[in-house]
Amino acid sequence: MMDYTIFGESHGPAVGVLLRDVPPGLPVDEEFICRQLLRRAPQDPLSTARHEPDQVEVLSGVYQGVTTGMPVCLLLRNRDVRSADYDALRHTPRPSHADYTAWVQSGGRNDPRGGGAFSGRLTAPLVAAGALAKNWLSLQDIEVNAQVIDENALRQRAEAARQTGDSVGGQVRCIVTGLPAGWGGPDWRETVESEIARHVFAIPGVKAVAFGAGEELAALRGSQANDPWRTDGRRVWSVTNHSGGINGGITNGMPVEFTVTFRPTPSIAQPQETIDLETMTNTKITIGGRHDACIALRAPVVVESAAALALWRLKGADGGGELDDLRGQLD
Amino acid sequence: MMDYTIFGESHGPAVGVLLRDVPPGLPVDEEFICRQLLRRAPQDPLSTARHEPDQVEVLSGVYQGVTTGMPVCLLLRNRDVRSADYDALRHTPRPSHADYTAWVQSGGRNDPRGGGAFSGRLTAPLVAAGALAKNWLSLQDIEVNAQVIDENALRQRAEAARQTGDSVGGQVRCIVTGLPAGWGGPDWRETVESEIARHVFAIPGVKAVAFGAGEELAALRGSQANDPWRTDGRRVWSVTNHSGGINGGITNGMPVEFTVTFRPTPSIAQPQETIDLETMTNTKITIGGRHDACIALRAPVVVESAAALALWRLKGADGGGELDDLRGQLD
Amino acid sequence: MMDYTIFGESHGPAVGVLLRDVPPGLPVDEEFICRQLLRRAPQDPLSTARHEPDQVEVLSGVYQGVTTGMPVCLLLRNRDVRSADYDALRHTPRPSHADYTAWVQSGGRNDPRGGGAFSGRLTAPLVAAGALAKNWLSLQDIEVNAQVIDENALRQRAEAARQTGDSVGGQVRCIVTGLPAGWGGPDWRETVESEIARHVFAIPGVKAVAFGAGEELAALRGSQANDPWRTDGRRVWSVTNHSGGINGGITNGMPVEFTVTFRPTPSIAQPQETIDLETMTNTKITIGGRHDACIALRAPVVVESAAALALWRLKGADGGGELDDLRGQLD
């Protein structure tokens, strides 16, 4: 089953990703990877002022433009590094950021520069890996598209917040079309919801994932929420899609849809209460550095990437031979 | 790392669970397992009329009342089996149930009796395994408690729906107290949110999982959502807990809190539109069998079990030696 | 990827195996499983006097005689249990048996009755799982055959040893025919040798695994050891098979061959030196119970099972689609 590991720190020499069990023969389109990285890059006053050219280096697993089946290592060098911004914060963890938990988990060994491995910078290699996953999916006519919910309104809210040194949360809706029925399963290692959620919750700032009609389902009756099946004698579909394309943890042939909630960026310019870990006393901090007023605005491509990687893994876990036979019978 | 696999079908000989990498020396309290199973058992007119005594049989891995470190197999025989209820539905998948997807995924090999491996019956071994996980957590003074949100109102809605052959959705809130800071990590295989979500989304009917303030975070500003750190010189806590006890995928010492949304039970007594898979034509079904009007009402112990198993796995992945040293320094 | 876990203890209620990610549609032939179990059962004076009927119970994952794709649980009840034989040995570990190591590993929580989870009894569910694996392989015209090396001579040595309360070691040669080229890979998680060795070394008493010409390769020159490629324009083969059908961790289309060395059964009737773990003093034991004079004699079906399960996993890890195309080009 395809597997990937993101590595690197915000202010270390590089960030990157290693993918394993990539099937041989997948074209690797570096220009496509770059375009995806550009969608993630900060491009306006609402985003961090840090700028990285995000040139991806393919270190392994690709020969003559296609994958060989061996591990693929993609590297992005860090260049615009300013460690000094963070030194003062070594012992004063930023509220709702990972500073305190990384410090505890690592026994004080964590790299504190710019959040180290917990920085949003790590979403760059995620997007690079996601570009490969989207390539793989598109060969099967599967498309993953995410967009900010109410983007214009959110931009206005973010701009207003930015002017007071504040930040805002937001939501992204992701829709996967072209998925055949039959991917996934009921086990906790394989439900489509489990696998997608697992990858999406690893995006910094994500706090909720909801499939189909999501939390609204709590207020509905079965007669309202159920998605009736229909057929024209060849294809099968449901009239509505409150289930978000998944029943019993398995794709049902309808688009897989889910909503991702991002918290407001925890790094805000206003003074905040925190503690000093050396003296174990209460104190205040004001965060410098370069931060987004709303991470949700740059997040669609990141959500797409996490979802594409999750789906790639699901399909890798599934032989699918029988499926083709079955579909043959239906046609 | 502790691992578990649920097996069995609703109307097969048994359901059960096999746990691996259970540490030796964990007391196995069969009475406690039974009490947890009772919390899940249908007990009122809103629940299925199917009654199973849920006597758990410990087949392996336990000697003289404690675990040995070898795989633990827990078995629950099925007794109140009425396969005939389902035969008519073999080729007419129930809307929003797993009938169609299980059929596609298995190439038509799935066990259709009572939903087979997709039945709510499979939550019984999940609860049995969860009882062990809760035992393990309680040795470390960690408690997992879930309850239905607005239970009385939901019971009334469910009763009203039942009378018209309908069902309702609902929500469960789960709170884990006593967790130390430092469990989890930023990788998609290890964030606390990822691991909990993965297990909770495998509970039939779950469609959304939200941590801390969840979807409300989308509307908040950073200055409102951030949880300021405080200390009394010994302990560390946050004034609010909008993060749900998790920062950067790692526990922060505050209670881990999350909300689970259950869809309305798809099995309703009203006639519904569906298809006939043999003739590939549109048709209608009315579902017989025995079903809950609201699965959320019996779900708290199931959610607790999934969360407890997820947390057990997280800690198993974490040595923690360094952690103890660190906490020693802080004290 | 197919996965299996063996559970149970020698003198507990049952032994069994749970298989996951079994593809749907595999016929489960209980008579074939029983025949395999019979090959493993003790049948002559050289084998243990313990007799188990070895009736396998299919608890899950099979419907109308074929697998559904859901976990398959196979159970074998223990019946001929005599725990009293072992009580005296609780604190005097048998030399070269797992008594001491199981005790240390479990912190004294291990089930000591008949070796608990370390008993040769656990090879019964391994053979039951192996029967499914062999079924799966035979659908692709792959056969796994093992036999004792110099069986007659070994029987004579074993008989001579038995008369003095002693035991003997032995070797088994396993040959897998019909394997296509292209299974496996160079990574430590996927070389054919790695995967086979991993499963074979988990058979009690195995101490060496050698592929192809094995240890003899140390004394050969490259010009002697290399296997020259030949073709008739359609098929590819090698003139010799010193590589045991594997190059670079990948099958090359020749039979996969390996030799397994079993140590002499550690349970012998002669008095032996050991220690008393309670008093931490030196002492002697004479082992009662029922034991084989040579486990290698009953081992071929066990080795076949381990190899078949390993190969099933390898193929499960490999999509193989491209492979078919390639072979199509060659034909």
Next chain:
Amino acid sequence: MMDYTIFGESHGPAVGVLLRDVPPGLPVDEEFICRQLLRRAPQDPLSTARHEPDQVEVLSGVYQGVTTGMPVCLLLRNRDVRSADYDALRHTPRPSHADYTAWVQSGGRNDPRGGGAFSGRLTAPLVAAGALAKNWLSLQDIEVNAQVIDENALRQRAEAARQTGDSVGGQVRCIVTGLPAGWGGPDWRETVESEIARHVFAIPGVKAVAFGAGEELAALRGSQANDPWRTDGRRVWSVTNHSGGINGGITNGMPVEFTVTFRPTPSIAQPQETIDLETMTNTKITIGGRHDACIALRAPVVVESAAALALWRLKGADGGGELDDLRGQLD
């Protein structure tokens, strides 16, 4: 559990390794890594004439000289690359090398330059990762030492072979001292033999792995092979170590010992029979490039690395808390 993945190709931009679940606080001694790499480097006329400076670059997971707990990426750039040597061999696979199997497995997508991902060059990052593993083990007073068996005799055989354009096989014996009893388990995922064998068989050219007395055990009686336990009231040991320090898949406190058999280097300068994959006809090749006359001579540090990584994983899978208590009781 610690996990590592080696990546890169012989004549690509770099080779490297990514380690996950490395505990925080492990010192990373780049000089020690370099010394280990030097032990592997070709240094005499019996080894390949290719020379790489083997400067390791630490890309992630290390801060102020110690690990942070985040993934550690170690990179070694390829510099002495001469791809032209191999172009002629694209369609004429070298006998007993991975050329044919890599081509089949990848559907013809493999990187053929210098054996691509199947080259001995990939043992350089293995040794770099192994250096970290040895660091980790040495903190617990565990040492891993391997040496060529009969090294002087082997050097003479290798020199004689080299002069006729031939190669020779050889054996390496590895001994791990300082291991406590209780690591490992009986399951195929966790026996000490399984885990070590799995990693060692992934070293190119390894064809047999034998623990303790290995294949000689086949000829012994139980009364000869058994290792009697002894104690002085505090410590426990066995008088002999035919079991190679492992009983029931678990370390017993004696040194873990095993012998690794390397085949003769398949790349020899003599003309050999092979096939042309384009024309599907028989042909001959004479291999150019730069090759060792005996890979076993440079292999000890590679075997040590594989063993050290295997043991690191085993311990990572084991909580060990109970163990400490037990040992406390014995002392």
